[in-house]
Amino acid sequence: MSLSLKINGQPVQVDVSPDTPLLWVLREHLDLKGPKFGCGVGSCGACTVIMNGNAMRSCITPVIAAVNMEVTTIEGLSEDGNHPLQVAWRELDVPQCGYCQAGQIMSAAALLQHTPRPTDEQINDAMNGNLCRCGTYVRIRAAIHKAADQANTAHSG
Amino acid sequence: MQLSRRHFLQFGALAVGGGLAIVLYDAPWSEILPFVDVFAAGGLSPRAFIQIHPNNTVTILSKDPEIGQGIRTSLPMIIADELDVDWSQVEVEQADLDQSIYGAQFAGGSMATPMNWDPLRTVGATGRRLMVLAAARRWGVAPADCTTSAGRVLYKSGNRSLTYGELASEVAKLPLPDASSITFKKPSEYHIIGKFTSGVDNFAITTGKPLFGIDVTVPGMLYAVIDKCPVFGGTVRHANLDEIRKMSGVRDAFVIAGDPHTNNPSIEPGVAIVADTWWQAQAARKSLKVDWDTTAESPTSPDQSTEIFNQKAAKLLPQQPAYDIRSYGDINSALGEPSTRVVEADYAYPFLAHATLEPMNTAAHYKDGKLEIWTQSQTPGDGRRLAAQALGISESDITVHMIRAGGGFGRRLRNEYVVEAAWVSRKVKAPVHVLWSREDDFSHDAYRPAGWHHLRAGLDSKGRVTAWSQHLVTFGEGKKTASSAGMGPGEFPAGRVANYQLGYSTIPLFLRTGPMRAPGANAYAFVGQSFLDEVAQAAGRDPLDVQLELLANSYNGGGDPHYPPERLAGVLRQVAEESGWRKRKSGNGQGMGIAAYACHLGFCAQVAHVSVDSQNRVRVHEAWSVADVGSQIVNPSAARAQVEGAIVDGMGQTLIAVDLKNGAVVQTNFPQYPLPRIHQTPKMNISFRITENSPTGLGEPALPPIIPAITNAIFAATGKRIRTLPMTNSGFSLA
Ligand code: FES
Numbered sequence: 001m002s003l004s005l006k007i008n009g010q011p012v013q014v015d016v017s018p019d020t021p022l023l024w025v026l027r028e029h030l031d032l033k034g035p036k037f038g039c040g041v042g043s044c045g046a047c048t049v050i051m052n053g054n055a056m057r058s059c060i061t062p063v064i065a066a067v068n069m070e071v072t073t074i075e076g077l078s079e080d081g082n083h084p085l086q087v088a089w090r091e092l093d094v095p096q097c098g099y100c101q102a103g104q105i106m107s108a109a110a111l112l113q114h115t116p117r118p119t120d121e122q123i124n125d126a127m128n129g130n131l132c133r134c135g136t137y138v139r140i141r142a143a144i145h146k147a148a149d150q151a152n153t154a155h156s157g
Numbered sequence: 158m159q160l161s162r163r164h165f166l167q168f169g170a171l172a173v174g175g176g177l178a179i180v181l182y183d184a185p186w187s188e189i190l191p192f193v194d195v196f197a198a199g200g201l202s203p204r205a206f207i208q209i210h211p212n213n214t215v216t217i218l219s220k221d222p223e224i225g226q227g228i229r230t231s232l233p234m235i236i237a238d239e240l241d242v243d244w245s246q247v248e249v250e251q252a253d254l255d256q257s258i259y260g261a262q263f264a265g266g267s268m269a270t271p272m273n274w275d276p277l278r279t280v281g282a283t284g285r286r287l288m289v290l291a292a293a294r295r296w297g298v299a300p301a302d303c304t305t306s307a308g309r310v311l312y313k314s315g316n317r318s319l320t321y322g323e324l325a326s327e328v329a330k331l332p333l334p335d336a337s338s339i340t341f342k343k344p345s346e347y348h349i350i351g352k353f354t355s356g357v358d359n360f361a362i363t364t365g366k367p368l369f370g371i372d373v374t375v376p377g378m379l380y381a382v383i384d385k386c387p388v389f390g391g392t393v394r395h396a397n398l399d400e401i402r403k404m405s406g407v408r409d410a411f412v413i414a415g416d417p418h419t420n421n422p423s424i425e426p427g428v429a430i431v432a433d434t435w436w437q438a439q440a441a442r443k444s445l446k447v448d449w450d451t452t453a454e455s456p457t458s459p460d461q462s463t464e465i466f467n468q469k470a471a472k473l474l475p476q477q478p479a480y481d482i483r484s485y486g487d488i489n490s491a492l493g494e495p496s497t498r499v500v501e502a503d504y505a506y507p508f509l510a511h512a513t514l515e516p517m518n519t520a521a522h523y524k525d526g527k528l529e530i531w532t533q534s535q536t537p538g539d540g541r542r543l544a545a546q547a548l549g550i551s552e553s554d555i556t557v558h559m560i561r562a563g564g565g566f567g568r569r570l571r572n573e574y575v576v577e578a579a580w581v582s583r584k585v586k587a588p589v590h591v592l593w594s595r596e597d598d599f600s601h602d603a604y605r606p607a608g609w610h611h612l613r614a615g616l617d618s619k620g621r622v623t624a625w626s627q628h629l630v631t632f633g634e635g636k637k638t639a640s641s642a643g644m645g646p647g648e649f650p651a652g653r654v655a656n657y658q659l660g661y662s663t664i665p666l667f668l669r670t671g672p673m674r675a676p677g678a679n680a681y682a683f684v685g686q687s688f689l690d691e692v693a694q695a696a697g698r699d700p701l702d703v704q705l706e707l708l709a710n711s712y713n714g715g716g717d718p719h720y721p722p723e724r725l726a727g728v729l730r731q732v733a734e735e736s737g738w739r740k741r742k743s744g745n746g747q748g749m750g751i752a753a754y755a756c757h758l759g760f761c762a763q764v765a766h767v768s769v770d771s772q773n774r775v776r777v778h779e780a781w782s783v784a785d786v787g788s789q790i791v792n793p794s795a796a797r798a799q800v801e802g803a804i805v806d807g808m809g810q811t812l813i814a815v816d817l818k819n820g821a822v823v824q825t826n827f828p829q830y831p832l833p834r835i836h837q838t839p840k841m842n843i844s845f846r847i848t849e850n851s852p853t854g855l856g857e858p859a860l861p862p863i864i865p866a867i868t869n870a871i872f873a874a875t876g877k878r879i880r881t882l883p884m885t886n887s888g889f890s891l892a
Pocket residue numbers: 036037038039040041042043044045046047048057058059060
């Protein structure tokens with residue numbers, strides 16, 4: 001079945017069965033390898049993308065549900081890789097193996113869109129669906145705060 | 158400069174004598190010796206690791222598998238600093254597998270730093286020396302009048318200078334300098350080593366570039382899933398292959414007869430489904446019907462269950478151990494003395510799965526008798542050997558590309574996914590990427606073995622420990638323990654107490670086991686350091702004092718000679734100081750616990766502060782960690798990251814378990830395996846105790862003590878002793 005999607009601002013056509021999870025359409029049909037496969041059941045967050053402003057687990061989202069939606073993957077988060085979260089992530093050297101981090105950043109990006117200055121509690125609520133098997137959580141929290149500070153300073157200054 | 162075979166052989170002896178249960182060490186030393194030989198003969202050319210370009214940028218090859226330990230950053234840092242270039246000039250490239258050039262290439266046992274510290278400093282320093290010699294020759298001056306800085310050679314403090322890039326072509330013609338002319342920098346001269354350095358792949362990671370094994374694509378590549386029997390060793394009687402072959406995208410489906418002996422690392426039995434995309438292969442699998450034969454290996458079925466193992470262990474525990482590990486003094490009379498106070502307890506812990514976030518996978522392309530492999534194996538050399546064996550081709554016909562792994566934790570020391578990819582590629586005559594589902598990953602791991610311990614300790618009237626007896630019930634066949642299921646004669650407090658007995662008994666196991674981050678240590682630290690806490694409690698003493706007192710003792714030749722007790726005492730004292738241990742307040746649902754452990758050449762002591770609510774929900778508020786891994790922290794960012802990760806990992810081990818039922822694993826995905834999340838992560842205070850010892854690794858030593866530090870803290874808070882993991886068995890959970 002031919003479906004029209006909008007991924008990272010670009011309209012694209014894919015010919016797949018409508019129940020194919022969005023994750024595998026992104027990875028195998030559109031060659032976007034940023035979203036990762038970790039569990040396939042929505043419990044690790046490695047596959048997180050943003051759909052119309054909300055963090056979604058693409059492994060349990062049938063591609064048909066993405067039609068008429070704006071889908072953003074880590075590849076489309078910024079033009080040049082310098083979204084405040086991406087910068088903070090590098091400055092604090094957050095990744096260990098790095099496998100979960102695209103999903104972590106996308107969950108954090110959705111959080112900052114709604115809540116530019118999140119509290120620790122709000123970070124917990126937004127991020128506890130994202131598993132980091134390497135245990136980088138202290139730095140993830142610090143990087144979100146840092147990015148929030150920078151983004152807010154940039155906007156106000 | 159002493160660099161040498163002896164140096165490596167010393168580690169060799171240590172790795173064997175210290176009982177590190179890393180699969181690699183089971184192999185003959187020939188795996189590692191060629192490196193030593195090449196190196197000692199002066200044949201390890203720095204040119205193999207460094208490429209200096211005319212524009213004065215430098216490519217440094219990273220030799221080992223990157224599994225999240227930061228090795229692609231920290232090993233090149235060592236070379237770059239000794240070479241004396243700026244980090245901004247450096248580009249890191251991943252070396253392919255070629256142990257004749259790079260020496261042993263593996264990730265395991267926290268061995269990368271100790272094994273590479275001297276060799277890679279030599280590589281860098283030799284490069285710098287070559288640059289100086291080339292410049293001195295060009296200028297007709299004495300090498301001693303030349304210095305280096307940021308990739309330039311300077312004559313007499315800078316009135317003439319040449320970049321390394323300008324000298325590179327001349328250097329290529331020089332002979333290797335005499336080893337005696339190579340000098341290392343003093344630590345005060347380091348400008349890269351010891352500095353916070355962000356990982357070299359971080360831009361690619363934060364922008365979602367294809368980087369991991371799972372991201373590898375090769376033109377014309379197909380994807381495969383392999384459905385295996387939930388019961389280890391089950392073989393295929395029949396499968397509805399015709400139906401599967403008709404499904405959308407499916408190119409082929411076939412039975413792999415395989416080898417039902419799970420410990421024989423050839424290919425395992427199963428049904429392979431090959432399709433244009435992985436999702437099509439996986440979707441087709443939902444219609445797959447396999448009639449499994451699980452009779453081939455008789456002990457598989459009902460008695461291979463956690464419940465039955467627990468019953469068997471309960472029978473064995475009070476008996477005498479079947480086999481001795483180390484005994485001296487007179488344990489029975491010591492414990493039988495009327496004046497002796499005896500403390501007695503049983504401890505247990507479950508099987509664990511590694512659960513790396515990136516499931517097992519490998520891409521392979523077999524063509525005209527040659528094989529190309531892209532894998533995240535921790536032991537790519539072993540993967541190549543096994544693939545060669547399984548396909549009946551020569552190792553020299555196999556090229557292995559080492560790809561960044563989404564976590565290792567010891568899981569990727571095994572290589573069955575490498576063999577599978579090679580096998581399926583040959584069968585379907587196309588490049589193939591084999592990818593396991595999360596369920597495959599959970600149900601076909603090589604698990605951290607479960608174990609049970611019966612302990613007795615004797616206390617004299619002054620509350621001093623005079624006797625320690627420990628009976629491990631573990632898995633194995635007779636005297637031979639399963640992988641990572643044995644204990645060594647250096648286990649604390651062996652050699653630190655006057656009367657000692659350590660022995661074991663075995664239960665047959667069909668499930669396969671294997672090393673998991675800090676193998677052995679991750680379980681034995683929980684047992685030993687928790688029991689020590691109870692012993693101290695019974696004596697009415699501070700567990701810190703009891704431990705320090707034991708560490709000052711020496712009986713029967715002492716403990717493991719590779720782990721000087723003063724180093725463990727050093728980190729214990731420091732963590733007590735930093736955490737305010739002596740002034741701690743416990744009770745009313747608040748408590749602190751302390752523990753220490755030495756393994757993988759490192760020494761670590763940790764303190765945890767917890768609170769426990771009325772529903773026994775535990776919150777770990779704060780953790781303190783002090784590690785002694787020698788004289789130099791190579792990359793402070795990565796070093797701290799290893800400790801941060803180990804604290805989270807260890808905290809998780811209070812909650813997770815893999816259970817066996819009728820020969821099959823019960824937990825098959827993350828919802829049943831509650832690894833820690835961000836809201837459970839404590840505040841962390843991490844420091845390093847710098848000592849005059851050669852630098853060693855950190856992937857493992859910081860994990861073992863946090864588990865008993867937490868369970869001891871729970872005791873301090875509640876008076877309830879957790880003797881069985883996961884602590885959910887005793888009604889506790891993490892808030
Ligand atoms: S892969 Fe989607 S949540 Fe785990």
